[in-house]
Each structure stands twice: as structure tokens, then as C-alpha cells.
Amino acid sequence: MTSLLREQTHDLLETYGRLLDEDRLEDWVELFAENCRYEIISRENREQNLPLSLMLCDNKDMLRDRIFSLREANIFNIHRDCHVIGLARVSEDAGITATAPYALFQSNQEGDSRLFSVGRYHLDLLQDGDTLRIVKQVVVVDTGAIPTLLATPI
Amino acid sequence: MTSLLREQTHDLLETYGRLLDEDRLEDWVELFAENCRYEIISRENREQNLPLSLMLCDNKDMLRDRIFSLREANIFNIHRDCHVIGLARVSEDAGITATAPYALFQSNQEGDSRLFSVGRYHLDLLQDGDTLRIVKQVVVVDTGAIPTLLATPI
Amino acid sequence: MTSLLREQTHDLLETYGRLLDEDRLEDWVELFAENCRYEIISRENREQNLPLSLMLCDNKDMLRDRIFSLREANIFNIHRDCHVIGLARVSEDAGITATAPYALFQSNQEGDSRLFSVGRYHLDLLQDGDTLRIVKQVVVVDTGAIPTLLATPI
Numbered sequence: 001m002t003s004l005l006r007e008q009t010h011d012l013l014e015t016y017g018r019l020l021d022e023d024r025l026e027d028w029v030e031l032f033a034e035n036c037r038y039e040i041i042s043r044e045n046r047e048q049n050l051p052l053s054l055m056l057c058d059n060k061d062m063l064r065d066r067i068f069s070l071r072e073a074n075i076f077n078i079h080r081d082c083h084v085i086g087l088a089r090v091s092e093d094a095g096i097t098a099t100a101p102y103a104l105f106q107s108n109q110e111g112d113s114r115l116f117s118v119g120r121y122h123l124d125l126l127q128d129g130d131t132l133r134i135v136k137q138v139v140v141v142d143t144g145a146i147p148t149l150l151a152t153p154i
Numbered sequence: 155m156t157s158l159l160r161e162q163t164h165d166l167l168e169t170y171g172r173l174l175d176e177d178r179l180e181d182w183v184e185l186f187a188e189n190c191r192y193e194i195i196s197r198e199n200r201e202q203n204l205p206l207s208l209m210l211c212d213n214k215d216m217l218r219d220r221i222f223s224l225r226e227a228n229i230f231n232i233h234r235d236c237h238v239i240g241l242a243r244v245s246e247d248a249g250i251t252a253t254a255p256y257a258l259f260q261s262n263q264e265g266d267s268r269l270f271s272v273g274r275y276h277l278d279l280l281q282d283g284d285t286l287r288i289v290k291q292v293v294v295v296d297t298g299a300i301p302t303l304l305a306t307p308i
Numbered sequence: 309m310t311s312l313l314r315e316q317t318h319d320l321l322e323t324y325g326r327l328l329d330e331d332r333l334e335d336w337v338e339l340f341a342e343n344c345r346y347e348i349i350s351r352e353n354r355e356q357n358l359p360l361s362l363m364l365c366d367n368k369d370m371l372r373d374r375i376f377s378l379r380e381a382n383i384f385n386i387h388r389d390c391h392v393i394g395l396a397r398v399s400e401d402a403g404i405t406a407t408a409p410y411a412l413f414q415s416n417q418e419g420d421s422r423l424f425s426v427g428r429y430h431l432d433l434l435q436d437g438d439t440l441r442i443v444k445q446v447v448v449v450d451t452g453a454i455p456t457l458l459a460t461p462i
Contacts, residue, residue: 003311007157014240014242015243085241086325086393103413111198113271115422119390161311161314175428236428261426265452267425267451
């Protein structure tokens with residue numbers, strides 16, 4: 001595997017976390033390919049092959065709708081995200097894939113921070129010119145007991 | 155951007171966290187340029203352009219003084235830091251800049267660990283021979299409710 | 309230091325965390341050289357040069373035994389690990405050494421996640437063909453008050 005692909009994947013994951021942390025959700029959607037799938041699933045359901053997701057968008061328009069409804073309609077607790085993404089593994093064995101653990105901390109309007117979710121990203125990636133795009137992302141969460149409505153992406 | 159600059163920035167951030175964790179505060183100060191600025195500010199104040207800082211040193215001597223007074227005069231709760239710094243972004247668009255999220259955990263003398271602060275570093279950097287030095291650092295903290303006196307740098 | 313060695317060390321640490329998180333403990337043992345030492349020690353004891361360890365295996369067979377007994381005999385609280393490993397430092401000054409901070413989160417069967425342990429890895433490494441292996445690992449934990457029996461490796 002080339003060092004370039006490592007750097008590109010690093011940059012994609014860095015951008016992924018930063019855009020969510022900065023509440024730039026519309027820009028975050030643009031990290032995905034047009035034909036994409038984004039799914040959040042508990043580790044328990046994943047291991048037992050149960051289909052139940054915590055969030056599922058199976059194309060980019062669904063992701064756009066989701067963000068639009070977050071902006072316009074949904075009521076949820078206002079918070080700030082901080083994604084700390086750990087060491088990533090990149091592979092080219094069957095297309096470009098990557099995986100990395102994450103810890104997501106949320107802070108509320110009073111400035112109290114708490115551990116919100118830990119788990120692991122699994123990504124299928126596609127070269128699109130100089131850019132890597134996400135074709136498929138499965139967020140496998142260890143934290144099943146989401147203490148408030150899971151509104152924003154992880 | 156060169157791979158070398160990426161590696162140098164990675165090394166600077168790694169050293170930054172490690173020196174704080176090892177309580178080598180005097181060595182930590184040496185990561186800064188003589189003409190430097192170090193500021194800790196809440197995300198809320200930053201977004202509203204309010205000038206109120208949680209900590210502000212606008213040259214290296216002020217940083218030295220701060221560390222000296224920590225060593226000699228201040229009374230604060232004894233703790234050990236553990237900085238886990240996430241993926242960094244480096245840019246050369248307008249000078250060398252870098253940003254990275256961090257999670258800072260503190261452990262007390264009884265060995266209890268807790269999440270102390272999450273947020274993001276914003277750095278302006280300068281090549282000084284083979285070394286990168288910090289010209290300006292803004293620590294934007296999501297965690298506003300610092301549960302004890304903010305004594306040591308973040 | 310070569311970029312290759314940096315990448316190899318990154319990959320070793322990534323694999324280290326991922327194998328533990330996926331409960332692939334037998335594969336995790338294979339990251340170690342035959343002649344190896346794995347020790348978990350509190351920061352307090354390390355700084356005072358006290359020999360008391362929280363876990364000590366001073367060859368690979370002891371590590372294998374430990375994993376075997378975890379699988380076959382021990383009763384401990386069922387949990388899932390998530391290792392978020394921070395920026396690593398690699399050095400070739402006296403053999404290959406590396407150090408990196410870690411945060412280990414554990415989630416129980418109800419899906420509640422908590423901060424389990426923070427601290428720092430100190431590794432002595434050996435080139436074995438294309439692979440890096442761990443000759444000696446000291447896990448220095450800031451979190452002394454392990455809330456449940458320390459069963460699985462950190």
C-alpha cells in the first residue's frame with residue numbers, strides 16, 4: 001500500500017471528525033459518494049447479524065434529508081461534539097477499506113462534557129480524482145445505551 | 155504539503171502531550187518561539203468573539219512565569235495528566251498552521267481518572283532550523299465547567 | 309529514523325488495539341517475540357521504583373497461559389474494550405523503542421460505556437523480517453483504582 005493512500009485516508013478521517021465537531025453537517029455529507037450507505041449499528045446486533053440499525057441512510061439524498069431535517073424540523077438537545085479518532089488501518093485487498101476506533105465526547109450548553117459513544121468505523125472508500133470518498137460506512141457502536149435521542153451522525 | 159512537515163507536526167504534537175503528561179513543564183515551554191502567544195478560551199466565547207480567556211500568556215516569559223509560579227507558589231490539586239490527541243490537519247496556505255482535537259484525562263492521588271477537558275488545538279507554527287516551534291496556540295475548550303482551578307496548561 | 313519504521317510502529321500499535329478490542333487475544337499474543345516481557349504497573353509504583361505489578365508475564369508462554377486461563381477458567385465481568393491510542397513516538401537511539409498514550413473504554417452488556425484506564429505504553433521492539441515484534445512492554449497506568457478485577461490485558 002502506498003504512503004499516499006495512507007495520508008489520504010488519514011486526511012479523510014481527520015476531515016470527517018472535524019466537520020462534525022464544527023457542525024458543518026452539509027460539508028460532511030460531501031465526503032460521501034453519490035451512491036453511498038451510512039449505517040450506525042450496535043456491536044451486539046452486528047455480531048449476531050441482526051439487521052436493526054440505530055441509523056440507516058442508503059444513498060446520499062437520504063443523508064441530505066437527514067441533515068436537512070436536523071436543521072429544520074427536529075428538536076434535540078443542543079450539544080457540541082468532539083471526535084477523537086484513533087489509529088487507522090487501511091487495506092487495498094478488496095477495494096480500499098479502512099477501520100479506526102473513535103471516542104465521541106459531547107458537551108452541553110452548561111459546558112459539561114461526557115463520554116457519549118465509543119466504537120469503530122468501518123469504511124469502504126473510492127478514489128475520485130485526487131479525493132477519497134466514502135462509499136459505505138458502518139459505525140459499530142459499543143455504547144448501546146444512547147442516553148438521549150441519537151440525532152446527529154457519529 | 156511535504157510528508158516531512160506532516161511528520162514534524164506529528165512529532166511536535168506528540169512531544170507537546172508527553173511533556174505535559176510527564177510534568178516536564180519547563181521543557182514544554184521550550185516548544186514555543188520566543189515571541190509567542192498561548193491562550194485557552196471556551197468555544198462559546200470564541201464563537202461569539204468575546205475576548206475573555208481562561209488563560210492567556212502573550213509572550214514566552216509569561217509562560218515561564220506561569221510555570222514558575224505553579225512550581226513555587228500556587229496550591230492546586232495534585233493530579234496526573236494523560237493527553238490523547240486525535241488526528242491532526244496541517245496546512246501551509248497562510249504560514250504553517252495545524253489543528254487537532256484532544257481529550258485530557260486527569261487522575262488524582264487515589265488513582266481515580268476522569269475526563270477533564272475536551273476541545274481542539276489551533277496552532278501557528280514556525281520552522282526554526284530543523285525544529286518546528288509554536289508561535290501561537292489557541293486551545294478552544296468545549297468543557298466550560300472546569301471542575302477545579304485550571305492550574306496547569308491543557 | 310525512516311518513515312518505514314514509523315509506519316511499521318503505527319501498524320503494530322493499531323493492530324495491538326484492534327485485536328484486543330475484537331477479543332482476538334490469541335492473535336494479540338503473536339505480536340510478542342518468544343522472549344518477551346509484558347507488565348502493567350501503576351505510575352506511582354514506577355516513579356518510586358517499587359516492583360509491584362498489576363500484571364506480569366515474563367515470557368510468551370506466560371502470556372499464552374494467561375489468555376488460556378481467561379478463556380477456560382476465570383470468571384470476570386463480560387465487557388467490550390475500545391482502545392483509543394494517541395500519537396506515538398518512535399526512537400532508534402538504543403534499539404527500537406516506542407511510546408504512546410492510550411485511553412481504554414469498556415462497555416458492559418447493557419451497553420454502558422465508561423473510562424476504564426488511561427496511561428502510557430512503553431515498548432521495546434525488534435525487527436523480525438518484515439514484522440515488528442514486542443520484546444518488552446510496560447503499561448504504566450494512571451488509573452490505579454481499577455474498579456473491577458483486571459482480567460484482560462490493557
